[in-house]
Amino acid sequence: MRKPIVAGNWKMYKTFDEAVDFVEEIQQAIPSPEKVDAVICAPALYLPTLVVAAEDSSLAIGAQNMHFEDEGAFTGEISPAMLSNINVDYVILGHSERRELFNETDEAVNKKVRAALNHGIVPIICCGETLEEREAGSTESKVAGQMTKALEGFSAAEVEHMVIAYEPIWAIGTGKTATADDANAVCGSIRAVVVNLYGKDTAEKVRIQYGGSVKPENIEELLAKEHIDGALVGGASLQPASFMKLLEAAA
């Protein structure tokens, strides 16, 4: 049995005050950590404060990106060493917005996954196809290519602790959700990639989230599917009530 994991991706939303109020409001009401892993991936500027605000609860705090080097002349970047030093637990890597708008490559994602593991940070590795790729029938080859590259060079023991997020780009922030069956089929194909690379035991342990317009109304149907172990959620993670409903549905 894989424990569900629901992660909010706040992107570049919320003021500092709003972020702190959110965490203070929900932290004591998070469902049992035995039932669901709850994560908020906040803007980097807020991370140290939110880690402290959430420390007496089971809410984990994650980053939305990081560099792969520990330090160096990389103006504006944040390193894995910096994140682990302030006890950040998760980092989203290879989100389609990073890939499309900030030229993040599969190679960079792979280096970031390595760096995250070196620092004890759980990577949430994103993959997903564009609408054109879906219509051309190349969804599975696209995500297989992205994940094969992202997962290059690890041990099976390392891979089983990773989280993968399947996020069809056409479903992110658009209100369009993949049907639960379609999402499950692609998540199943990603698990098959992990079987090929690292074996069945490892693939059975890796958690695969679906992301793309997940909301309280559709999360249960998605999570009922065999290969969907959680959700990566943008818009519906921004309001405490909505995020709590997602967690309760997953628990």
Ligand code: PEP
């Ligand atoms: C995301 O940002 O990863 C995402 C899935 O956004 P939304 O839930 O708003 O589609």
